[in-house]
Amino acid sequence: MSVPRPGGPSATRRSRAADRTAPALRPVAWAGGSIRLLDQTLLPDRLADLEIHRVDDLIAAIRRLAVRGAPALGIAGAYGVALAIVQAAREGWDGSTFTAAVGRLRAARPTAVALAQGVDAAYARIDDGLDAVVAVGGALADADERANRAIGRHGADWILARLGDRPLRVLTHCNTGALATAAWGTALGIIRELHARGRVELVYVDETRPLLQGSRLTAWELAQAGIDYRVQVDGAAASAIVGGLVDVAIVGADRIAANGDVANKIGTLGVALACAHAGVPFVVAASASTIDEESAGSAAMTIEQRPDDEVLLVAGRRVAPPGARAHNPAFDVTPAGLVDALITEQGARLPASPFTR
Numbered sequence: 001m002s003v004p005r006p007g008g009p010s011a012t013r014r015s016r017a018a019d020r021t022a023p024a025l026r027p028v029a030w031a032g033g034s035i036r037l038l039d040q041t042l043l044p045d046r047l048a049d050l051e052i053h054r055v056d057d058l059i060a061a062i063r064r065l066a067v068r069g070a071p072a073l074g075i076a077g078a079y080g081v082a083l084a085i086v087q088a089a090r091e092g093w094d095g096s097t098f099t100a101a102v103g104r105l106r107a108a109r110p111t112a113v114a115l116a117q118g119v120d121a122a123y124a125r126i127d128d129g130l131d132a133v134v135a136v137g138g139a140l141a142d143a144d145e146r147a148n149r150a151i152g153r154h155g156a157d158w159i160l161a162r163l164g165d166r167p168l169r170v171l172t173h174c175n176t177g178a179l180a181t182a183a184w185g186t187a188l189g190i191i192r193e194l195h196a197r198g199r200v201e202l203v204y205v206d207e208t209r210p211l212l213q214g215s216r217l218t219a220w221e222l223a224q225a226g227i228d229y230r231v232q233v234d235g236a237a238a239s240a241i242v243g244g245l246v247d248v249a250i251v252g253a254d255r256i257a258a259n260g261d262v263a264n265k266i267g268t269l270g271v272a273l274a275c276a277h278a279g280v281p282f283v284v285a286a287s288a289s290t291i292d293e294e295s296a297g298s299a300a301m302t303i304e305q306r307p308d309d310e311v312l313l314v315a316g317r318r319v320a321p322p323g324a325r326a327h328n329p330a331f332d333v334t335p336a337g338l339v340d341a342l343i344t345e346q347g348a349r350l351p352a353s354p355f356t357r
């Protein structure tokens with residue numbers, strides 16, 4: 001293991017040109033004493049890594065969405081505990097400094113259940129040493145990739161059984177691909193699987209305001225995969241669905257309550273409501289670990305509120321009048337009754353609440 005020099009290296013950036021054609025894009029990796037993140041804020045213009053040596057730099061990277069997407073956050077959280085062990089040894093932390101750093105990391109973003117799960121799973125192994133903690137991150141990544149491949153197969157099976165074995169027009173929201181997971185993706189994993197079976201005609205990609213995970217990240221992943229797509233503003237989703245342009249909507253989830261309510265990127269609820277109106281299947285894809293039995297329903301889920309400037313500035317330029325304030329929730333909650341199928345690695349399951357249709 002290469003431990004960074006005492007004195008404290010800061011986060012550094014390195015181009016990832018050599019990985020451009022790699023079949024599996026991995027947004028988070030343990031780099032033997034540090035964490036390597038693919039800096040998603042630079043995509044699609046630049047493919048560059050961040051080398052993270054301090055827990056608070058990891059927290060900052062999580063908050064500004066350099067690493068994002070629920071499963072990727074879980075893996076980053078587990079490796080973050082390993083990073084805390086390395087930093088503690090380097091800087092001579094006492095126990096309370098260590099615990100506080102891990103607590104800050106666990107709370108860096110509150111909605112995705114995976115971040116706290118990843119931190120907790122790694123923290124449970126700290127008495128077994130650094131290698132055991134690092135192994136938790138690796139095991140989470142392996143399990144997530146396996147789950148995503150199974151989600152892809154189950155989701156494609158369910159959708160083609162429901163809609164008939166034909167090329168489909170799919171709508172998706174936010175980014176649920178390899179960038180958001182260990183590899184492959186959840187909702188985007190189903191789209192990849194449908195594409196592999198020759199069953200994707202076109203993907204409508206919601207741009208996903210305000211941080212554009214759809215137009216920057218999903219569009220980039222679809223282009224890499226050779227899947228035909230159109231980027232649309234979020235406000236176009238309802239009319240595309242109600243107007244008959246969409247056969248199925250497939251989205252991911254950050255946390256699923258015990259009653260089947262789904263927290264996901266802001267704008268997901270509008271997609272679900274339009275699908276319910278139009279009779280278009282609304283499919284949620286997520287690993288079974290996303291189901292949080294401790295959240296009874298939407299009221300128990302904390303929705304992250306993001307800074308005003310993400311809404312009030314466009315491409316760095318203020319577009320709202322001086323003094324304007326923003327309403328900027330990062331996620332919304334879709335009631336279980338609007339979900340036609342929840343696809344996990346275990347198969348398709350119907351949400352716990354009764355269907356409205």
Ligand code: MRU
Pocket residue numbers: 065068069070071112173174175176177180181185186187213251252253254264265266330
């Ligand atoms: O704010 P983000 O980009 O982290 O939000 C991500 C999403 O909402 C995804 O849909 C969700 O995490 C599922 S990723 C497989």
